[in-house]
Amino acid sequence: MNKIPDMSVDLCGIHMKNPVMVASGTFGYGPEYADLIDLNILGAIVVKGISAEPWAGNELPRMVEVRSGLVNAIGLQNPGVRRFALEYMPFLRRYDTPVIVNAWGRSVQEYEEVVARLNDVEGIAGIELNISCPNIKEGGISFGANPESAAKVISAARKRTSLPLIPKLPPSVSDIGALAKVVEESGADAISLINTIPAMVIDVATRRPVLANIVGGLSGPAIHPVAVKLVWETWKAVKIPVIGMGGITVALDAIELMIAGALAVAVGTANFTDPSVSVKIIKGIEEYLKQQNMRCVRDLTGSLKN
Amino acid sequence: MLDRFAGKHHTVPVMNIEQARILRVEELTTEYRTIVLDCPSIAAEAEPGQFVHLLIPNLQEATLRRPFSIFKVDNQTLSLLYKIVGRGTHAMSLLEKGGMINLMGPLGNGFPMPDKDAVPVLVAGGYGVAPLSFLAERLGRPGTVFVGGATSDDILCMGEFEKLNWEIHIATENGSAGEKGLVTDIFDAWLEERKNQGGHEIYACGPDGMLKAICERAVKHGWRGWISLDKHMGCGVGACLACVQKLKMDDGTVERVRVCRDGPVFEAGRIIWN
Numbered sequence: 001m002n003k004i005p006d007m008s009v010d011l012c013g014i015h016m017k018n019p020v021m022v023a024s025g026t027f028g029y030g031p032e033y034a035d036l037i038d039l040n041i042l043g044a045i046v047v048k049g050i051s052a053e054p055w056a057g058n059e060l061p062r063m064v065e066v067r068s069g070l071v072n073a074i075g076l077q078n079p080g081v082r083r084f085a086l087e088y089m090p091f092l093r094r095y096d097t098p099v100i101v102n103a104w105g106r107s108v109q110e111y112e113e114v115v116a117r118l119n120d121v122e123g124i125a126g127i128e129l130n131i132s133c134p135n136i137k138e139g140g141i142s143f144g145a146n147p148e149s150a151a152k153v154i155s156a157a158r159k160r161t162s163l164p165l166i167p168k169l170p171p172s173v174s175d176i177g178a179l180a181k182v183v184e185e186s187g188a189d190a191i192s193l194i195n196t197i198p199a200m201v202i203d204v205a206t207r208r209p210v211l212a213n214i215v216g217g218l219s220g221p222a223i224h225p226v227a228v229k230l231v232w233e234t235w236k237a238v239k240i241p242v243i244g245m246g247g248i249t250v251a252l253d254a255i256e257l258m259i260a261g262a263l264a265v266a267v268g269t270a271n272f273t274d275p276s277v278s279v280k281i282i283k284g285i286e287e288y289l290k291q292q293n294m295r296c297v298r299d300l301t302g303s304l305k306n
Numbered sequence: 307m308l309d310r311f312a313g314k315h316h317t318v319p320v321m322n323i324e325q326a327r328i329l330r331v332e333e334l335t336t337e338y339r340t341i342v343l344d345c346p347s348i349a350a351e352a353e354p355g356q357f358v359h360l361l362i363p364n365l366q367e368a369t370l371r372r373p374f375s376i377f378k379v380d381n382q383t384l385s386l387l388y389k390i391v392g393r394g395t396h397a398m399s400l401l402e403k404g405g406m407i408n409l410m411g412p413l414g415n416g417f418p419m420p421d422k423d424a425v426p427v428l429v430a431g432g433y434g435v436a437p438l439s440f441l442a443e444r445l446g447r448p449g450t451v452f453v454g455g456a457t458s459d460d461i462l463c464m465g466e467f468e469k470l471n472w473e474i475h476i477a478t479e480n481g482s483a484g485e486k487g488l489v490t491d492i493f494d495a496w497l498e499e500r501k502n503q504g505g506h507e508i509y510a511c512g513p514d515g516m517l518k519a520i521c522e523r524a525v526k527h528g529w530r531g532w533i534s535l536d537k538h539m540g541c542g543v544g545a546c547l548a549c550v551q552k553l554k555m556d557d558g559t560v561e562r563v564r565v566c567r568d569g570p571v572f573e574a575g576r577i578i579w580n
Contacts, residue, residue: 028546032567033545062548070369221369273370276323
C-alpha cells in the first residue's frame with residue numbers, strides 16, 4: 001500500500017496535522033528555532049513554562065550533561081504572561097500550528113491567575129498545567145506529587161478557562177494510575193507525561209554539587225523506558241488522551257510511546273542535539289505506518305499486544 | 307529580543323545546520339588545536355564574535371553540542387581554535403582529516419565594528435584570542451593587542467597579529483613570554499598613559515576574571531568596550547536558558563539574558579558580575 005497515511009490527530013479539540021509536538025522548555029517560545037526548521041510542519045508547539053508574573057529562575061550552573069541525557073535546574077525563568085503575549089504570540093499566530101502554553105504557579109491562587117490571564121490571550125490552543133517541575137522551591141512538583149493537591153490545582157484552574165487543560169505529571173509517584181484518575185475527575189482534558197526525573201550530579205574533584213540548585217531533573221534518552229511504562233499505566237487508568245514524552249530521540253521512540261497509549265508525543269531534549277529531529281520523527285512515523293500497512297496514526301495508540 | 311544589547315551593530319541571524327568535512331587538523335601546542343572545516347553556508351555568514359555549535363561525532367552518549375567561537379574564515383572554510391579541557395574537546399582532538407562533523411551556525415551576535423576614528427584595543431586571555439584574531443583580520447586596520455596566559459604555550463596567534471602590523475603586548479604568569487604577570491597588569495600600565503584620551507574602543511575575550519577587570523576599566527574611563535562571554539551552553543539558540551547572564555537594561559532594570567542568543571558579545575558596562 002503506497003497511500004500516504006493519515007497522520008492527523010484530534011487532541012481534546014486541538015486539531016494537529018500529526019502527533020508530534022515539541023516539549024515545553026526545550027523549544028523556547030518558537031522564534032529560537034524558526035530559522036532552522038519550518039514550524040508549520042510540527043503537530044503543536046508547547047512553549048516554555050509561563051507564570052502570571054515574570055520569574056528569574058535559578059542561579060548558574062543550570063544544566064549538566066550526563067551519559068545519555070542531561071540534568072537541568074533552569075528553574076522556570078520566564079517573562080510572565082503579559083510579555084509573553086506581547087513579544088511572542090504575534091509571532092506564533094503567524095503559523096498554522098497549535099500553540100500549547102505550559103503554565104505554572106507557586107500556589108493554587110497563582111495557578112488560577114496564570115490560567116485566567118492565558119485564557120484572555122488570542123491564539124492559544126490549550127494549556128499544559130505544569131504540576132511536576134522538580135526545580136522550584138514552591139509549586140511545581142509539590143502539587144503533582146499527590147492526588148489531593150493535584151485535584152485542588154486542576155479544579156481551580158478548570159473554573160478559569162474553557163481551553164483544553166492538560167496537566168503534566170511527574171514520574172516519581174507511587175501510583176501514576178491513581179493520580180491520573182484523580183486528574184481526569186478534576187476536569188483535565190488530557191494528560192501529558194513524563195516531566196524530568198529528579199536527579200543530582202556531584203563533581204568528585206571538588207565534592208560540590210554541579211548544579212547551583214543542587215538537584216535537578218534528568219531528561220534525554222536515559223529516561224525513555226521510564227516514560228513508556230508510565231504512559232502505559234496512565235493510558236490504562238483514564239479515558240482522556242495521553243501525550244507521551246521522555247527521551248524521544250528517533251521515530252521508533254515516539255512510536256513506542258504511542259503503542260503504550262499516547263495519542264500524541266512531545267520531543268524534548270533531542271531538540272538540543274538536532275534541531276530538525278522532530279521533522280525527522282514525523283517522517284519516520286509515516287514510514288513506519290506505510291511499512292505496517294496502517295492507514296491512520298491514531299490506530300497506533302494503545303495497540304500494545306500481549 | 308535580538309540585538310537589544312549590541313548597540314548600533316546589527317547581525318541578522320542566519321543559521322544553518324551543516325555537515326562539514328574536516329579539511330585539516332593542527333596541533334599548535336600539546337593543549338591547543340585548530341580544526342579546519344569545509345562548510346560554505348556557515349562560512350559565508352560568519353562574523354567575528356559569532357560561534358558554531360558542534361556535535362562531536364565520536365563523543366559517546368553525548369546529548370549536547372559544544373560551542374566554539376569562530377577563529378578564521380577563508381572562502382568556504384571555517385577554522386576553530388580550541389583547548390583540550392574536558393571530555394568533549396578531548397574527543398574532538400582525536401578527529402582526523404577527511405571525517406565529517408555536524409555544526410550549527412553562525413550563532414549569536416558578533417563584535418560591533420569600532421567607530422571609524424577609534425583605535426581598536428584587543429585584550430585576550432588564552433584561547434579567547436581566537437575571535438579577536440578574526441576581528442583583527444576583518445577590521446582592515448591595525449590597533450593594539452594585549453595577550454595573556456599562564457605560560458608561553460598559552461600565547462597564540464602572534465603571527466596573525468604581526469602580519470597585520472598590530473602593536474603586541476604579552477604577559478604570562480610565569481614570565482616565560484613577555485612581561486611576568488597578568489594581562490590586566492600590562493593593560494593597566496598602558497592605560498595609565500592614555501586614560502584621559504578618547505578614541506579607543508576595547509574588545510575582550512577570555513576568562514571571566516579578566517573580562518570583569520576589563521569591564522571595570524572601560525566603565526571607569528568612559529571607553530566603549532565589548533566583551534565576549536564563554537559560558538556552558540545547552541541549545542545554543544536561546545531556547546533552554548542554561549547560559550543566562552545578568553545584564554543592566556536601558557531602563558535600569560536587571561534581566562537575565564541569553565548568552566547564546568542575546569550575546570555572546572555584550573557592551574562592557576551592562577554586565578552585572580556576581
